[in-house]
Amino acid sequence: MRLTVIGCGHLGATHAACMAELGHDVLGVDTDPERVHLLNRGKAPFFEAELDELLVRHTCSGKLRFTTSYAQAGSFGEVHFLTLGTPRADRGNATDVSHLLSAVRQLSPHLRQPSLVVGRSTVPVGTAARMAGYLKRISSAGPETHLAWNPEFLRESTAIHDTLYPDRIVVGLDSEDAAVDEAMLRQVYRPILRKGAPFLTTDLATSELVKCAANAFLATKISFINAMAELCEAANADVYQLTEALAHDERIGAGGMWPGLGFGGGCLPKDIHGFMAAAASLGTGQSLAFLREVDAVNTRRRSRVVWLARQRCGGNLDGKRIAIWGAAFKPMTDDVRDSPALAVAHSLFRKGARVVVHDPMALDKARKSHPHLTFCEDLTESTVEADLLLHLTDWPQYRRAAPEQLMPRVARPYVIDARGALDAGRWRRAGWTYDCLGRPPFPGQAVGPDGHLTRNR
Ligand SMILES: NC(=O)C1=CN([C@@H]2O[C@H](COP(=O)(O)OP(=O)(O)OC[C@H]3O[C@@H](n4cnc5c(N)ncnc54)[C@H](O)[C@@H]3O)[C@@H](O)[C@H]2O)C=CC1
Ligand SMILES: O=C(O)[C@H]1O[C@H](OP(=O)(O)OP(=O)(O)OC[C@H]2O[C@@H](n3ccc(=O)[nH]c3=O)[C@H](O)[C@@H]2O)[C@H](O)[C@@H](O)[C@@H]1O
Incomplete structure (x- = not known):
């Protein structure tokens, strides 16, 4: 089949490459000429394993080809995927769907044949129905232009695998055109469906909500376990042992419940902000x-x-040198959008600390977003003369680092492990004072030679 993928960011570039892998002829469209040039040379503008x-x-x-031309896109394919960004609106929490609308506006005059436009972005419920009507009105192919919604659930760092081996494919269909649109999408995904992926069809609104609900649930699971970490810290308990014990209950499970610095x-x-805004506009904000x-x-x-760092720096961060391991929002990506690690680094900087940030892959993007760090x-080298080391993104390199070798370089051997990933015993044996979120001890407590707490806060 001949497909276009409009908006070639993390989702779109991945989707385009995977559709070509399934055997389709694919034209990717993006308004950024530099991005299009890179992609045509076989290079993604971000790091994603195997992409x-x-x-x-x-x-x-x-x-597979990429272009900036909507005229080419309109005449190229029979199915057009929309994979545009839906960022937070400048003011408030609502989701900005203007990139999607702009793409539809640019594509529609060029449609030369009955076409299926398929939204893949994450949108507030009601967006797809509005777009379906708008598209039929303005498309040069008239009412023969249909719209379906097919939310994507991939994770950065495993995006290729998640696309080619999805847990499920969810498709929201406009009731008038449901049978023909479903058949078309089944054909697009045929190689994946043959491997047994569930194909779930529903209406447009439900498909939009499935995606928002999935991300809300994932965020809730992470915050749930981090709330337990707060309790553990207050009660001298260990959230990692608690998590392991909870995970044996198959109704709870271990997936997506790793405590630490939280989600970014x-x-x-x-x-979650867009979802709250959408609920409020429906009059169900309290839900x-x-x-x-x-x-x-x-x-x-x-x-x-930040509080722990200040404690470990004697209550004053001014002029303290703090080494930060991690800038990406999670390991195996160079994406720094809403990175918890950079948020901590920025906050420490604002409080007067001299922060030095290391990351194996995300430094270029971090430099652009946080040029003052x-x-x-x-x-x-990042640890030289450090008063404190913070482990904020769980890259495998950091787990493998040798605390014994770092010891002579630092000013003071204090480490805070915000991702619960370093080998506490090894760091302590090497002479470091090791703190971990959700795990005792905290400043004011100490570990005796037997490994037990000797002093309470
Ligand atoms: N990043 C991810 O892992 C996932 C993202 N999503 C959702 O997918 C959507 C896209 O997200 P990302 O790929 O992360 O966004 P992104 O910001 O990385 O990519 C958006 C792309 O669209 C291009 N663009 C902007 N306006 C355009 C226009 N009028 N015509 C053509 N191209 C245009 C931009 O140049 C950029 O390349 C969002 O709704 C997001 O919530 C869903 C699942 C996974
Ligand atoms: O809509 C999206 O874009 C995607 O958002 C997330 O994917 P992603 O943002 O790539 O990353 P996750 O692996 O979910 O991690 C998100 C954040 O939560 C943190 N996290 C994740 C899992 C966990 O157990 N604990 C935890 O703190 C990570 O460090 C990271 O900062 C969802 O997992 C995807 O299903 C969804 O498609």
Whole structure:
């Protein structure tokens, strides 16, 4: 089949490459000429494992091309995927869907045949129905232009696998055109469906809500366990042991419940706010009032690290040198959108600390978003003369780092592990004072030679 993918960011570039991998002829469209140039050379404008290989393979095979031209897109394909960004609006919490509307406005005069336009972005409920009507009105192909909604559930860092082996494919259909649109999408995804992925069809509104609900649930699960971490800190208990014990209950499970510094990235934080705004506009704001608390718990984890850092620096951060490991919002990506690590770094900087940030992959993007911070390419160098080391993004490199070798370089051997990933015993044996969010001890407590707490706060 001939498909276009409009908006070639994290979702769109991945989707385009994976559709080519399924055997389709794909034209990616983006308004950013530099991005289009890079993609045509087989290079993603961000890091995503295995994506460059797919881009190279299919730009070379001729199955995949990228353009800035909507005229080419309109005449190219029979199915047009919309994968535009839906950021938080400048004012308030609502979701900005203007990129989607602009794409539809630019595409519609060029449609030369009956077409199916398929939204994949995360949108407030009601957006798809409005767009369906708008599209039929303005499309040059008239009412033969249909719209379906097909939300995406991929995670950055495992995006290719998540796209080719999805847990489910959810499709929202406009009632008038449901049968023909469903058949078309089944054909698009046929190789994936053959491998057994569930294909769930519903109406437009439900499909939009499935996506918002999924992200709200994932965020809630993370904040739930981080709220337990707050309790553990107050009660001298261990949230990691608690998590393990909870996870044995298969109704709870372990997935997506790792405590630590909380969630960031381009999606969960903005999506819970967009979801709350959508509920409020429907007059059911109180149904999602709990998401305010989910957000508050999440933000408190960042403040907790800043508080702990100040404690470990003797109550005053002014002029203290703090090494920060991690800038990306999670490991195996260079995405720094709403990065918890950079939020902590920024806050410490504002309080007078001299922060030095290391990240294996995200430094270029971190430099652009936080030009006032100091960055260091070398993991060991980043700790030189540090009064404190903060472990904020759980890259495998940091787990493997040797605390014994870092010891002579730092000014004071204090480490705060906000991701619960370093080997506490090894760091302590090497002479470090090791704190971990959600795990005793905290400043004012100490570990005796037997590994037990010797003093309470
Ligand atoms: N990033 C992710 O892992 C996932 C994102 N989503 C959702 O997918 C949507 C896209 O997210 P991202 O890919 O992260 O956004 P992004 O910001 O990385 O990409 C958006 C792309 O659209 C392009 N663009 C903007 N206006 C355009 C126009 N009028 N015509 C053509 N291209 C245009 C931009 O240049 C950019 O390349 C959002 O709704 C997001 O919530 C859903 C699942 C996963
Ligand atoms: O809508 C989206 O864009 C996507 O948002 C998330 O994917 P992603 O943002 O790539 O990353 P996650 O792996 O969910 O991690 C999000 C944040 O939560 C944190 N996290 C994740 C899992 C966990 O157990 N604990 C935890 O603190 C991560 O460090 C990260 O900062 C969802 O997992 C995807 O299903 C969804 O498609």
